[in-house]
């Protein structure tokens with residue numbers, strides 16, 4: 029029997045980060061893992077909101093060794109052995125059946141949205157085997173007790189203590205904790221022992237996924253099919269690259285070690301046509317439909333087995349109760365589209381950390397559970413609209429602006445120190461914005477001629493990034509002047525935004541200078 033204040037079940041990045049924070053709050057923490065690090069994990073593409081959340085959590089809880097993971101430049105200098113990739117933005121190409129991709133003159137079959145102005149400040153793709161192992165080592169270094177290869181099978185609830193029971197290497201093990209956080213991911217520990225059924229999201233298409241890691245995947249910007257005389261806002265492959273087609277989409281995420289993560293998320297009907305459960309043969313069948321995607325993978329080799337997920341989206345009916353809470357990733361998942369999983373998990377870490385600063389009260393836990401599930405439902409409504417829009421790329425690119433507006437707004441709101449801790453993901457707490465995500469969803473109504481302008485009107489209160497501008501022809505570079513001009517939407521003076529932008533620029537220059545000096549002194 030081991031005793032602690034907090035037991036965290038699952039040592040993915042979420043579990044390890046929360047454990048570290050709790051240790052910094054002075055709690056005795058035991059982190060319990062079923063497997064053993066390093067190990068493969070999916071969920072690799074971070075985002076601007078994820079970056080600022082890491083920065084703020086690291087500053088708030090004195091975790092200086094975690095902070096560099098907030099951007100590519102700092103990451104490379106502080107922990108280059110932890111593999112990541114550049115994510116300068118979000119790249120989308122629309123593919124037609126049995127037809128080679130060719131960029132349309134007006135760029136109507138592509139969308140490029142920059143998320144950072146430079147490699148230095150860029151977001152990242154996380155090779156999760158490395159990142160999760162690194163964070164676990166950091167957790168142990170700040171005093172978290174870690175037990176791996178534990179098969180938990182039981183929980184007994186007491187009035188102020190819960191006891192987890194399981195086996196490790198054939199021997200019985202018990203952990204008594206005042207509070208339990210389930211960070212064990214999809215259909216995780218508490219779902220199973222409490223027999224909490226996973227349910228489908230209301231009015232959401234059934235979807236499946238198939239994915240692997242590859243070597244030798246070609247870059248689109250080196251392929252003749254994508255050739256163009258124009259210079260894009262960032263190298264399109266140094267981004268979360270998406271191939272969109274009827275019934276689903278493919279992600280292509282490059283890491284710095286030559287490995288590429290790729291997979292598809294598709295509706296059940298396309299999955300049935302492709303016989304997705306077959307794994308590799310199904311992947312080949314998909315490539316057989318789209319010649320330019322096939323050409324990108326022609327010289328590639330899968331370096332691990334394919335994983336098939338027969339039901340991608342799910343949620344639990346309850347995400348917290350007396351003495352326990354689930355991280356968002358143990359409570360729900362929608363789709364990898366728009367990389368919502370990592371920021372939602374980090375928001376959950378932030379919220380649970382605040383509650384742990386004292387003993388979490390029943391109203392706090394009820395509030396946490398309601399927020400977590402409301403954000404998942406809101407995200408599902410948005411992604412359902414995206415699936416409906418896939419066959420009409422102009423509609424998809426217009427509707428996607430709801431995500432880009434809310435993501436850039438929440439990042440900048442945090443940067444200009446407007447600390448609204450109750451701010452919700454994807455503008456869920458902005459009533460008119462959230463209603464418009466439903467009203468303008470391509471799932472419910474066929475978009476009219478003025479659809480882009482309707483979306484432009486709806487996102488306006490959060491649009492600080494010059495989005496929905498037809499003159500930009502689907503290429504959105506970073507222009508900080510947009511944010512400075514829109515300072516009133518953030519309820520600050522333009523000068524405050526300008527200072528935040530200058531701070532980022534200064535940090536970038538200083539980092540470059542230090543790197544040059546380091547190279548000089550070696």
Ligand SMILES: Cc1cc2nc3c(=O)[nH]c(=O)nc-3n(C[C@H](O)[C@H](O)[C@H](O)COP(=O)(O)OP(=O)(O)OC[C@H]3O[C@@H](n4cnc5c(N)ncnc54)[C@H](O)[C@@H]3O)c2cc1C
Nearest residue numbers: 038040041042062070071072073212213357364367369370
């Ligand atoms: C196909 C797919 C693609 C995705 N892509 C993205 C993306 O690009 N960007 C993004 O932001 N999000 C993405 N996500 C979501 C992302 O994977 C999750 O948000 C993220 O992994 C959550 O991290 P975590 O540490 O909370 O949980 P996990 O990464 O799920 O880690 C859970 C840990 O708990 C351990 N565990 C499980 N059961 C037990 C048990 N009973 N006892 C003890 N330990 C246990 C596991 O071994 C694991 O180490 C994707 C999800 C899927 C399914």
